[in-house]
Amino acid sequence: MTSGPTDERDPAVADRLAELRGSIDNLDAALVHLLAERFKLTRAVGELKARTGMPAADPGREERQIARLRALADDAHLDPAFAEQFLTFIVAEVVRHHEAIARRHR
Numbered sequence: 001m002t003s004g005p006t007d008e009r010d011p012a013v014a015d016r017l018a019e020l021r022g023s024i025d026n027l028d029a030a031l032v033h034l035l036a037e038r039f040k041l042t043r044a045v046g047e048l049k050a051r052t053g054m055p056a057a058d059p060g061r062e063e064r065q066i067a068r069l070r071a072l073a074d075d076a077h078l079d080p081a082f083a084e085q086f087l088t089f090i091v092a093e094v095v096r097h098h099e100a101i102a103r104r105h106r
């Protein structure tokens with residue numbers, strides 16, 4: 001017999017789905033905590049940069065981070081383009097925070 005859309009009513013399938021979703025929820029929580037820690041560190045960097053008059057963004061550093069993350073993603077069988085987009089998205093938010101901190105220091 002082939003499996004079909006009714007399989008999710010099968011208790012074994014429902015249990016397995018709940019188990020997988022439980023682990024996904026744990027990892028999502030870990031990601032939120034990791035991001036919160038990263039933003040604590042970047043806030044300190046933003047304050048240091050504002051205090052010393054350094055520019056918010058460092059394109060050279062970003063280039064190196066992207067190259068490193070792409071290689072790590074490749075090793076981990078994660079799409080390197082996705083890893084790059086993810087980092088770029090986070091760093092754009094960090095730069096926005098740095099700029100807001102710098103405005104407050106003026």
Ligand SMILES: O=C(O)C(=O)C[C@]1(C(=O)O)C=C[C@@H](O)C=C1
Nearest residue numbers: 042045057058059061062091094
């Ligand atoms: O390392 C820095 O200089 C930072 O400001 C941190 C960070 C990052 O989020 O990793 C953010 C902005 C820079 O363009 C590069 C890196």
